[in-house]
Amino acid sequence: MIVVTGATGNVGRPLVQALAAAGEQVTAVSRRPSDASLPVGVRHHRADLTDAGSLRPALDGAEALFLLLSGEVLAGADGRSAHALLDAAKAAGVRRVVLLSSQVSGTRPGSVSHAPLVAYEEAVRESGLDWTILRPSGFHSNAFAWAEPVRTRRTVPAPFGDVALPTVDPEDLAAVAATVLRDGRAHAGRTYVLTGPAPVSPREQADALGAALGEPVHFVELGREAARAHLLQFMPEPVAEGTLDVLGEPTDEERLVGPDVEQLLGRPAGTFADWARRNAPAFR
Secondary structure (H helix, E strand, O other), rough: EEEEEEOOOHHHHHHHHHHHHHOOOOOEEEEOOOOOOOOOOOEEEEEOOOOOOHHHHOOOOEEEEEEEEHHHHOOOOOOOHHHHHHHHHHHHOOOEEEEEOOOOOHHOOOOOHHHHHHHHHHHHHHHOOEEEEEEEEEEEHHHHHHHHHHHHHHHHEEEEEOOOOOOOOHHHHHHHHHHHHHHHHHHHOOOEOOOOOEEOOOHHHHHHHHHOOOOOOEEEEEEEHHHHHHOHHHHHOOHHHHHHHOOOOOOOHHHHHOOHHHHHHHHOOOHHHHHHHOOOHHHH
16 A cells, blocks of 8 residues: 555646556545545545654555655654654555655755654655655645636746746646655655656746736746745745745756656656646646
8 A cells, every 4th residue: 555645736636646547445544534536546634744643553564755845844844744744654564665755955055944754854865664765856736826817817927937937737746646655665765857859938827827827927027135035935935035036036956858758657757848737727
């Protein structure tokens, strides 16, 4: 059995679907009550990952654990909480763990904003379990933050309009995670950096949304302070500052397209334009 945490999100939901379609026994873990859209045969367990004890019942009989940590969990995370969660998994007989981390954990290991993920990476490596770490770049789906202004004003307000980064499709992340979880031995001890197939700037994303909708979507440049004020509405200050640093002044490594998605899936990663066409109804 495979336990998937964060099972109702942009990565967790398609991961659960992919594993179930492949015939795997799956327990979907989330903080919310059971979701009726889960595939037939998938068991749901409600747990709060800040409390390792709440996860233990879901781990009975599990061979592998996919760890996707919400912002709320990471806000209170440290080395002790990370080790407690992994100790619970090991005690339950789990043999393999796959952690969804972030590219920034490798490119900016001293970043305050990503310190909790770095702590989890360290705990995973020290857990005694077979482990794999996935480090995605930014998600295509971060563009959902523009859904309201695109629907009402056909505008994309964002900073750093011409800074291009190789954002990645969450469904590709789910497909990679399913591959790694189902064939764990081949990926034990590996860290994969997962990017999209090409860098794309916010201005280009606005154009892609316009093409998907069949009418122009205009880009509106925000200054850093205006963007910071917006981000502070839903994330802590260190995370907002770290996000703006990556978006505005990416390192050379953060600009690079990596080969891991294509090598693991045997096909190219999905473009932002593909994602925009698939998700156009959210912006109409």
